[in-house]
Amino acid sequence: MTLLTHADIQRLLTNLSAAIELDQRRVDEMPKDDFHPMYDDGLWRAWRTDHVRFIDALMPSVASIRAPTLRALNQIAVNYDPHVVRHAVLESFAGAVGGGYPVEEVDTAERFLRVIIGEVRVNPPGRLRRGGAKEAAKKWVSAEDPLRISEDPECQYKVSRHD
Structure with missing residues (x-):
């Protein structure tokens, strides 16, 4: 089984930031x-920009994510449906960017990931997933x-989702 690493978290945040910026360009067109x-x-536009800024602020602290947090992320990756985790990720980002969490609870990648883990764990785990944590995290x-x-x-524009 492949486990999540600091590099995977860095890539996840980088990909999310890039996807947000690409989404703005698509909407502009x-x-x-x-x-x-x-x-x-x-x-x-401000909502997207604020998310990218928040991600940028988390990036320098990714390397200091502790092993227990990575283990917890790996555990949710293999035990929870990725759509449950995606929902928790989106809700956690919205709470962090929108001021729903005290700043000191989400000011580092470690703390922010602990918020996501807590949001996921309020759901019952699913069945053990085949494949590794990296595949699920994608x-x-x-x-x-x-x-x-x-x-x-108040938006309701069309997108073609393939995931």
Whole structure:
């Protein structure tokens, strides 16, 4: 079984940041008619930017993630459906970026990952997954509309999801 490492967490955050930036470029290219009349471009542009800034702030602390946290991430990777983890990741990012958590609870990669782990563990584990933690973790972030903005009732633009 392949286990998650510091490099995998770095890659996960880098991929999420890149997906958010690509999502903004895709949205910028869409005709205005594709959006709900209440779509607030400035609000959602700022939401994406704030997520990228938060990820950038976490990156320097990835190398200091402790072994128990990596073990806990590996445990949830093999014991929970990746969509459950994806939901927890999105909710945790929204809470961190939106001020739902005290800053000292999410100011390092270690602390932020502990929040995600706690969010996942409120769900019952699924059956043990085949394959390794790395394969499961690749499904924690969507490449298209990674923040699920299109699903907001005041957005409702179309995306083609393949994950």
